[in-house]
Amino acid sequence: MTHSPGTATAWDALGGDPALLSRITCRRRAGALPARLPVIELARACVGVCALAGAELASLRSGRPLGSVHVDDGAVAAAFTSERHLRVDGRAPVNFAPLSRFWRAQDGWVRTHANYPHHRSRLCEALGLGPDAAEGEAAELIAASPAHEVEEKAYAAGALAVALRTPAQWAAHPQGVAVAARPLLTRQRLNDAAARAKQDVTPPRVLDLTRVIAGPTATRTLALLGADVLRVDSPHLPEDPCAHADTGFGKRSTRLDLSHNADRRTFEELLADADVVVVGYRPRALDRFGLAPQALIERRPGLVVAALSAWGDYGPWAERRGFDSLVQVATGIAATEGSPTKPGVLPAQALDHGTGYLIAAGVLRALTDQVREGGSHVLHHALAQTAHWLQYNVQPQTGTAQDAVDDAAWLTETDSALGRLQYALPPVSFTGGPTDWARPPGPWGADEPVWTSP
Template identity: 35%
Template sequence: MGHEHGTSHGSSAVKAEGLVKVDRSSSGAADVVEELWTGLGLPPEALSCLHLEGDSEPALPSSFRIGLLAQSSIALSALAAAQLHALRNQVEVPSVQVPLQHAIIEFKSERLYTIDKQPRPAPQNPIGGLHQTADGHIRVHDSFPNHSNGMLKLVGLPLGSTREQLAEAIAKWRSAELEDTATVKGNLAAYALRSYSQWDALPQSQAIPDSPILLQPLTSDSSPGFLGRGTKGSTKCLKGLRVLEMSRVIAAPLCGKTLAAHGADVIWITSPNLPNLPDIDREFSRGKRTLQLDIHEHADKAQLMELIEHCDVFVQGFRPGSLARYGLSPEELVKINPAIVIANMSAFGPAGPWTNQRGFDSLVQTCSGMNVSEAEHADQGEPARPMPCQALDHASGYLLATGVIAALYHRAIQGGAWQVDVSLAGTMKYLRSLGQYPGTSGFQCDDYKQQAHIPAEYLETRDTGFGRMTAVKHSANISGCEVGWDIMPKPLGSDSAEWL
């Protein structure tokens, strides 16, 4: 039972470039929700409780239908939370609304918060981004110091070299050769710029399923019926559910943040050995308690295992198989906790030759043809143009949260342990199937580049461990239920290793 869904009435299969592709260019937000909802085996009658207003016009300057993806992915996660609330309280599924404008603003949330009225600082001395090679271009990831320093070392430059010096060194390499040396054979993150046809010719392209959410049962050993602790009468849809999250950057942390918005107790585990991204962490730690554990240390590992034994959901955002060497493979986790829901976020998914490669939103946009197609539509003579937000990260986070809640629903009905897989490349494939606005028409709309551009009703101001934070509220509304975050950002490692 893999729950690999088919197509909705807004979809059709078309033959292109030797591959059968699904064309969803006539789909609206309700069609997307219906297709993915039914593919997850959730009750179809709940779909009538979803109310989505908006149109198919561009919502951010892009050829891609980012507004459609934002509204539908957030709506899916909220409707799933409402469905679980109805099951737990034996009531009708409450009404769910997600305004299109609010959804698209939330897709830029990490760029739009302020602390003590100061916006997120710009990165210092960036060396990454798109670089010209001997035969094309490559995008270098430099958010983490091990990536930027490692790239400088790879091309023979001293630490502290400038972006211009790196560009001069990279210009001597062929794109695919540098990608292979840095990313496949090394521990860095750099991908060659490809067109759609070049991406489609790769075996990895063909290993990505049409469904962006893969849900499967791992066992049938645990008893059905469990819905969380102390839940009766709660106005928070996921109250009493315990979520353990080991993740970094945006997509997987957004999954935990979304579950927290609906009331789950989320403990975010970070490592004192890995670099963090404090400016991003402050946005995606909303709603979470935070714990730092070194799983190389016996005492810390024991604390982690104790938390896993008593959690409902384990969210992880590391490459497939990378946690297995620490005794955290799905098989080991199910032995520890026979009713666990395991949620995996990766760059390229659980199958194909690239499955074990690291990757980030901007890199998947680069290697998959999206940046080339965006530039062609913008018609400004650029070799590549990134999307105006991290749409793959954000959508993937909401899709993973949806898969988690679907797994909790099925666990309540039939028991067992469950696994959910979402990848940035899977979300990319789905967004591509939604089609693109013709010519430059997608760019004829406003962007939201600073907080002053945002309607006041979409913002909230709260005290945090770092100062007074003004940030984007969650865009989903569930009738009669509370949605939002009780816990505000604080320094990593501020909490104790115990469930509420």
């Protein structure tokens, strides 16, 4: 099977040459990411355009003809649920903490996210609970409150809770209106920085300022395709060990406190030699450190900056925190997959994973454009934009699948400093491209803040 209409839409949004779409073939498999919404079609499209962008850049670098791109539903389904397949010395991860769940409110439903200690403490504060509150106490308080009141109290406390909405309710919400008026993603070329010679982007140096799934999936994919990726975290925001193990393949990890002068100087030295910065914090959260896209480009002309947010950098929710599970609830996806009286979920954190592959594709396309025409490039992605695309613009496809899906066929194991790891293989596949990451993840924050590439 050739590429889907969704693939063509995404490739057009990335500024790709439509003639290259003929390089993509897909192997369909029954049972891959089953849902009421066309999740597998979205997943195929995101992985397909990422692989095509990788093949395009590899061809430009090497001077060899562009080969074929192959998307397999089995690989895609396993990759989109990679955090569930991870095993560390045989141990399965805990993907949601006890206070990260649906709750019945006085007039509907609320979903909360409290996987990280600081999010849990803020949620307890918003609900008027002690730091060691049990699920039953939280359930009792939420059940006595209107859903939107819980949402607003959580936002005011810096916590994460979202009231369940139907698609129609979200479409009428000011943030839903703002999202619907935007494209799937935005790309900007900001200045006339000189075009780069092919060798100057081999391999690109990527500063990874992201957390959780979408951003780390993007940078994990860039690492697969040869980038020198250095993830930089604050020592004050510890990462979940399983999340780090799942998305740390191919990358190195360091910690810098940008409020300290010495660490700030180290970051600026890294930035001076970087080709790409991927930022996954909510809009304007890091502006005080000079990490807004335009500020980064002023200090490093010719940079590619990819900025990720939950709700978009526009509208009344621009500065709100958010995660895939919460975006599903706010936008009406949870009501569609279940009902307004019994919400459901997608078969994967598909907004996260899909957006991650779109970010990687955008970076790869920007690097290709830089070789051809130069310039600094800024990309903006939002989980809510990907959600809107899934709900209204990705078309389900009919036809007979060639095989049944088998996740086990796309899992492998390796030894690492973290233990024996079982993990999902990358779904990005093209002629002459890599089939696995060059290195497993190491301990969080254990690497020196230096580039390893020349």
